[in-house]
Amino acid sequence: MMSADNTVPQQVSQSEDLSHLNKTEKKxxxxxxxxxMSPVSGITRVVFRRPKGMMxxxxxxxxxxxxxxxTYIILGEAKVEDxxxxxxxxxxxxxxxxxxxxxxxxxxxxxxxxxxxxxxxxIDSKDIELVMQQASVSRAKAIKALRANNLDMVNxxxxxxx
Numbered sequence: 001m002m003s004a005d006n007t008v009p010q011q012v013s014q015s016e017d018l019s020h021l022n023k024t025e026k027k028x029x030x031x032x033x034x035x036x037m038s039p040v041s042g043i044t045r046v047v048f049r050r051p052k053g054m055m056x057x058x059x060x061x062x063x064x065x066x067x068x069x070x071t072y073i074i075l076g077e078a079k080v081e082d083x084x085x086x087x088x089x090x091x092x093x094x095x096x097x098x099x100x101x102x103x104x105x106x107x108x109x110x111x112x113x114x115x116x117x118x119x120x121x122x123i124d125s126k127d128i129e130l131v132m133q134q135a136s137v138s139r140a141k142a143i144k145a146l147r148a149n150n151l152d153m154v155n156x157x158x159x160x161x162x
Contacts, residue, residue, distance in 0.1 A: 037064035135160035
């Protein structure tokens with residue numbers, strides 16, 4: 001006698017495993033089999049390419065093939081996938097990673113430049129504070145950027161934040 005833990009799974013053919021389908025789906029499958037369509041196993045994803053980078057993807061499809069020809073019927077839930085949007089998301093992710101690397105490099109440079117005392121002569125301390133606050137940078141970096149932009153606060157902030 002076998003216990004419930006030691007049961008051996010039995011292979012069930014696709015036509016016999018229709019218990020999870022509703023009545024309409026069962027009728028459609030029987031009609032397909034009557035038309036000479038045989039089930040194809042082993043297909044995990046079907047993708048239809050559309051114009052302008054759009055795709056229809058069916059994950060875990062049920063595929064039927066006509067025995068006589070090269071005709072297929074795919075059953076399953078189709079989801080719209082936009083290649084352009086996926087490419088944009090991938091580019092944004094790469095940009096974030098690059099910015100993260102730049103932040104690490106900038107932090108190393110900031111620590112090196114913060115050790116050096118920056119000459120504040122000719123620069124209003126309020127301008128320095130405003131640049132520090134708006135660009136979220138150290139005092140030394142704000143002074144250096146203000147000097148590089150000829151004390152133009154708008155361009156300094158834009159350079160530091162982009």
